[in-house]
Amino acid sequence: MIREAVADLPNVEVDHFRGLLADFVRTRGAGVIVKGLRVVSDFESEMSTALMNRSLSGVDTVFLPSDPRWSFVSSTLVKEVYNLGGDVAEFVPEAVLRVMRAKRSTPRPAER
Amino acid sequence: MIREAVADLPNVEVDHFRGLLADFVRTRGAGVIVKGLRVVSDFESEMSTALMNRSLSGVDTVFLPSDPRWSFVSSTLVKEVYNLGGDVAEFVPEAVLRVMRAKRSTPRPAER
Amino acid sequence: MIREAVADLPNVEVDHFRGLLADFVRTRGAGVIVKGLRVVSDFESEMSTALMNRSLSGVDTVFLPSDPRWSFVSSTLVKEVYNLGGDVAEFVPEAVLRVMRAKRSTPRPAER
Amino acid sequence: MIREAVADLPNVEVDHFRGLLADFVRTRGAGVIVKGLRVVSDFESEMSTALMNRSLSGVDTVFLPSDPRWSFVSSTLVKEVYNLGGDVAEFVPEAVLRVMRAKRSTPRPAER
Amino acid sequence: MIREAVADLPNVEVDHFRGLLADFVRTRGAGVIVKGLRVVSDFESEMSTALMNRSLSGVDTVFLPSDPRWSFVSSTLVKEVYNLGGDVAEFVPEAVLRVMRAKRSTPRPAER
Amino acid sequence: MIREAVADLPNVEVDHFRGLLADFVRTRGAGVIVKGLRVVSDFESEMSTALMNRSLSGVDTVFLPSDPRWSFVSSTLVKEVYNLGGDVAEFVPEAVLRVMRAKRSTPRPAER
Numbered sequence: 001m002i003r004e005a006v007a008d009l010p011n012v013e014v015d016h017f018r019g020l021l022a023d024f025v026r027t028r029g030a031g032v033i034v035k036g037l038r039v040v041s042d043f044e045s046e047m048s049t050a051l052m053n054r055s056l057s058g059v060d061t062v063f064l065p066s067d068p069r070w071s072f073v074s075s076t077l078v079k080e081v082y083n084l085g086g087d088v089a090e091f092v093p094e095a096v097l098r099v100m101r102a103k104r105s106t107p108r109p110a111e112r
Numbered sequence: 113m114i115r116e117a118v119a120d121l122p123n124v125e126v127d128h129f130r131g132l133l134a135d136f137v138r139t140r141g142a143g144v145i146v147k148g149l150r151v152v153s154d155f156e157s158e159m160s161t162a163l164m165n166r167s168l169s170g171v172d173t174v175f176l177p178s179d180p181r182w183s184f185v186s187s188t189l190v191k192e193v194y195n196l197g198g199d200v201a202e203f204v205p206e207a208v209l210r211v212m213r214a215k216r217s218t219p220r221p222a223e224r
Numbered sequence: 225m226i227r228e229a230v231a232d233l234p235n236v237e238v239d240h241f242r243g244l245l246a247d248f249v250r251t252r253g254a255g256v257i258v259k260g261l262r263v264v265s266d267f268e269s270e271m272s273t274a275l276m277n278r279s280l281s282g283v284d285t286v287f288l289p290s291d292p293r294w295s296f297v298s299s300t301l302v303k304e305v306y307n308l309g310g311d312v313a314e315f316v317p318e319a320v321l322r323v324m325r326a327k328r329s330t331p332r333p334a335e336r
Numbered sequence: 337m338i339r340e341a342v343a344d345l346p347n348v349e350v351d352h353f354r355g356l357l358a359d360f361v362r363t364r365g366a367g368v369i370v371k372g373l374r375v376v377s378d379f380e381s382e383m384s385t386a387l388m389n390r391s392l393s394g395v396d397t398v399f400l401p402s403d404p405r406w407s408f409v410s411s412t413l414v415k416e417v418y419n420l421g422g423d424v425a426e427f428v429p430e431a432v433l434r435v436m437r438a439k440r441s442t443p444r445p446a447e448r
Numbered sequence: 449m450i451r452e453a454v455a456d457l458p459n460v461e462v463d464h465f466r467g468l469l470a471d472f473v474r475t476r477g478a479g480v481i482v483k484g485l486r487v488v489s490d491f492e493s494e495m496s497t498a499l500m501n502r503s504l505s506g507v508d509t510v511f512l513p514s515d516p517r518w519s520f521v522s523s524t525l526v527k528e529v530y531n532l533g534g535d536v537a538e539f540v541p542e543a544v545l546r547v548m549r550a551k552r553s554t555p556r557p558a559e560r
Numbered sequence: 561m562i563r564e565a566v567a568d569l570p571n572v573e574v575d576h577f578r579g580l581l582a583d584f585v586r587t588r589g590a591g592v593i594v595k596g597l598r599v600v601s602d603f604e605s606e607m608s609t610a611l612m613n614r615s616l617s618g619v620d621t622v623f624l625p626s627d628p629r630w631s632f633v634s635s636t637l638v639k640e641v642y643n644l645g646g647d648v649a650e651f652v653p654e655a656v657l658r659v660m661r662a663k664r665s666t667p668r669p670a671e672r
Contacts, residue, residue, distance in 0.1 A: 019420050019421050020417065020420045020421060020422045022422065023421070023422075034622075037603075037607070037623070039156050039160070039264075040156060040263075040264045040600060040603060040604060041153070041156045041157075041377070043597075043600060043603045044375050044376060044377045044600060045377070047408065047597070047625050048375070048407075048408040048409075048410065048413055049413070050625045051407075051408035051625060051628055052408055052409070052413055052417060054625075055408075055426070056417065056422055056423070060624065061624075061625065062594075062622040062623065062624055063597070063622065063623040063624075063625075064620065064621075064622055064623075065607050065610045065611055065614075065621065065623075068292050068293055068294075068295045068296055068611055069292055069293045070292075071160075071163075071292045071295065072159065072160040072161075072162075072163035072164055072167075072292055073160075073164070074160065077160055077161070077164055081132065081164060081168065084131050084132045085131050085132060085135070086132045086134065086135075086168055087168070090167070146286075149267075149271070149287070151380050151384070151488075152264055152267060152268060152380060152487075152488045153377070153380045153381075155261075155264060155267045156264060159261070159289050162289045163289060163292055166289075172288065173288075173289065174258075174286040174287060174288055175261070175286065175287040175288075175289075176284065176285075176286055176287075177271050177274045177275060177278075177285065177287075180275055180516045180517055180518075180519045180520055181516055181517045182516075183384075183387075183516045183519065184383065184384040184386075184387035184388055184391075184516055185384075185388070186384065189384055189385070189388055193356065193388060193392065196355050196356045197355050197356060197359070198356045198358065198359075198392055199392070202391070243532050243533050244529065244532045244533060244534045246534065247533070247534075263604050263608070264604060265489070265601070265604045265605070268487050268488060268489045269489075271520065272487075272519075272520040272521075272522065272525055273525070275519075275520035276520055276521070276525055276529060279520075279538070280529065280534055280535070295608075296607065296608040296609075296610075296611035296612055296615075297608075297612070298608065301608055301609070301612055305580065305612060305616065308579050308580045309579050309580060309583070310580045310582070310583075310616055311616070314615070370510075373491075373495070373511070375600075376488060376491060376492060376599075376600045379485075379488060379491045380488060383485070383513050386513045387513060387516055390513075396512065397512075397513065398482075398510040398511065398512055399485070399510065399511040399512075399513075400508065400509075400510055400511075401495050401498045401499060401502075401509065401511075404499055404628045404629055404630075404631045404632055405628055405629045406628075407628045407631065408628055467644050467645050468641065468644045468645060468646045470646070471645070471646075489601070492599050492600060492601045493601075495632065496599070496631075496632040496633075496634065496637055497632075497637070498632075499631075499632035500632055500633070500637055500641060503632075503650070504641065504646055504647070
């Protein structure tokens with residue numbers, strides 16, 4: 001899903017891992033973690049996580065400010081709007097939207 | 113419960129809905145959503161919700177500062193105090209308190 | 225300058241006053257003060273001012289979230305960029321820009 | 337566990353209670369609640385709790401700033417790192433670490 | 449002025465000093481600095497000052513939450529309202545108000 | 561002064577400029593602006609500046625979290641402590657301290 005969304009970005013690689021991000025980063029030989037920052041309330045928990053990761057693995061985190069036009073779009077809010085029947089096409093990549101729609105049309109086991 | 117609490121306010125109407133607030137507001141022909149703001153930590157999530165609602169339905173949200181005497185009273189904190197046996201009569205309307213007390217005297221199914 | 229910028233908004237009236245906003249509002253018979261909110265750091269001082277105004281004159285303040293695309297544009301930052309020679313045409317109304325340019329071409333007395 | 341961690345502090349007493357902290361404090365005849373403050377996001381909820389406790393029992397809360405070297409260490413983050421296999425020896429007292437390790441070596445009922 | 453405002457509090461002593469608060473506190477043999485906290489924006493600068501004082505002199509600072517009814521009253525805002533002709537009697541002690549009024553009736557040298 | 565403080569860092573170059581940072585960055589062909597972030601109150605103004613710089617010159621800013629041990633040390637606070645006679649040797653580089661001391665021993669023209 002993410003792979004599809006970034007398919008046109010040749011310098012992006014998608015991978016998954018179990019365990020600590022700090023360990024994964026070291027395993028891959030990455031020099032730095034990059035995170036986006038939207039709003040003040042993001043900042044403190046991201047800062048704590050960054051300092052924890054530096055303490056655990058010596059890997060630094062750098063932050064990039066997100067585009068202010070989308071500063072109000074969090075994954076939590078998008079999921080909430082979608083679950084209440086709202087149109088979120090403007091806020092998620094095409095590939096993600098397709099998966100979300102597929103999930104909605106299949107009744108969840110608990111609902112049968 | 114809310115109806116009772118606002119019974120003496122002739123220009124208030126209580127209604128309930130399913131789905132998105134943004135859709136409900138449009139259905140009712142309302143021009144604006146009014147929210148109270150207590151503290152800084154309210155502000156960012158309310159701001160995101162307001163911008164999302166404007167994006168979804170074109171309806172604006174206006175914020176009213178709450179009375180500072182009650183700035184520390186959130187529904188989460190009141191419920192926590194009440195569940196631990198504290199007296200919350202000062203913080204909730206009479207009608208709400210009556211419902212809370214009725215609930216407490218009935219054992220919950222899981223507790224039997 | 226402001227008058228020119230809002231000339232095409234028939235329901236806006238521009239006025240100026242000395243003294244307290246709270247007194248001015250009462251004098252004009254206005255029922256409410258409307259302010260825009262950009263960011264968290266705006267919020268606390270605007271909240272204090274709103275509560276002070278309510279305490280002084282009984283007039284409420286309502287807040288409108290500003291468009292997130294412009295959330296980073298404060299008058300302080302625009303003036304700073306302009307004074308350092310930056311192009312601020314994107315951030316200020318035409319009429320304001322004209323006044324700013326007129327001011328810059330006239331040397332200030334202290335600089336002669 | 338906590339008793340062991342503070343065993344070398346003669347003026348500290350460890351106790352447990354059910355119900356409201358405000359009630360417990362009054363029962364013990366304590367004059368004041370002392371809390372540590374790490375970061376801004378701690379501040380608002382601790383402030384609300386403090387004001388609620390003052391309202392419920394008349395007991396004041398005083399705040400002590402925590403050591404900035406550990407400002408990024410919350411119990412939530414430590415548990416998350418530990419559950420993902422990270423080394424948290426630097427962040428928790430010896431006695432707590434021993435209990436955490438004992439818990440991990442015993443498979444949880446649900447996992448058998 | 450402050451002396452007069454606290455005249456009825458037998459356990460309060462008013463003093464003045466030059467230089468660092470940290471040095472003054474040590475000179476007086478005080479064990480702790482007590483500060484009030486109103487709002488989030490107070491918190492960070494007070495926290496920095498507290499940590500600086502601990503670093504300079506080993507003296508801790510404890511914070512007391514201020515009464516939420518007055519959380520919007522800062523000395524800056526009161527002075528601003530007063531200078532614009534507003535009534536601040538509700539927000540300052542009698543003795544301070546008298547001094548403020550005396551100052552206003554004497555024209556400042558620059559205004560003559 | 562800064563040159564001396566970073567003399568042992570071979571990959572650091574010190575330069576000065578007039579005008580906008582955004583223009584300077586473009587002139588030097590730099591790809592990115594790097595800033596440190598200490599506390600929440602830094603965050604919002606730095607975020608606004610970063611977004612303004614991106615808007616003016618297309619240059620991105622990345623943020624690095626500062627070491628939490630020094631999170632309470634701002635240049636404003638250090639200057640204030642120093643001017644009140646405090647010892648700031650722990651908080652500033654050797655070279656800066658020498659300049660600060662030289663300035664203090666020379667009476668300022670206005671003070672003669």
